[in-house]
Amino acid sequence: MSSVSYNRGTMTITVEGLDDVSTALGSLKSKTPAAVKVAINATAREARKLMIAKAKARYAVNAAGMRHLKDLKPRQRATNTSLSAELYISSLRNDLGYFKTNPPYPTHFTGKAWRQGPDVWKGKVLKNSSMKSLPGEGNKAKAFLAEFKSGHVGMVQRVVGSSSGHTVTKSGAPRWRNRRGNVEKLVTLGSPSAAAMHRTIWMDVEPDVELFLLNRLEQQVQTVLARAAARRTP
DSSP, X not given: OOEEEEETTTTEEEEEXXXXXXXXXXXXXXXXXXXXXXXXXXXXXXXXXXXHHHHHHHBXXXXXXXXXXXXXXXXXXXXXXXXXXXXXXXXXXXXXGGBEEESSSOOSEETTEEOOOOSSOEEESBTTSOOEEOOOOTTBOXXXXXXXXXXXXXXXXXXXXXXXXXXXXXXXXXXXXXXXXXOOOEEEOBOOOHHHHHHHHHHHHHHHHHHHHHHHHHHXXXXXXXXXXXXXXX
């Protein structure tokens, strides 16, 4: 019986066991690859839709994080000679700036005007978890949201006592300096990558994806048989 497998490392969807498709096609079994190709590509599209929906339900992503989840796209489509489809995300990196935070926007600098930030930022990755304080520890100061020149808003921490050559913000305003007069280096707070998030929820969607594949294979078999019958009808 045909089944679908998913390689979580390469995000590749493959169909295994095609004998039943060939048997169903009978004298038209040479058309098996073409029928399976259509079913695989349709299944990849369905898998993408389900994985995004499940990830959205599981993770506390903000608008930017939601756009990042939707970056899951097909990189390789199935062909008659290669019966597998591959999904991928061009940008794998994530940070807490893609998730729910409080406050949800940078506060320290807005243009050239100083705005006081909170005593401690809070954030969370999973929807069903509570917001956690991000006070910093060791040589890392408390976390805060910062907007970079690229436009990305990331959750960062200052490395206490370090010195950075980046002395102004995106808008040209001077960055905060420590008591020694140095601008301290920033490090980003990591989080699960978008690819890791999709791989995590694959087990939840796999039964539905496999059922979709089996139905789609049956549909393609019937389509091939119906077209052949129509051609034979005078």
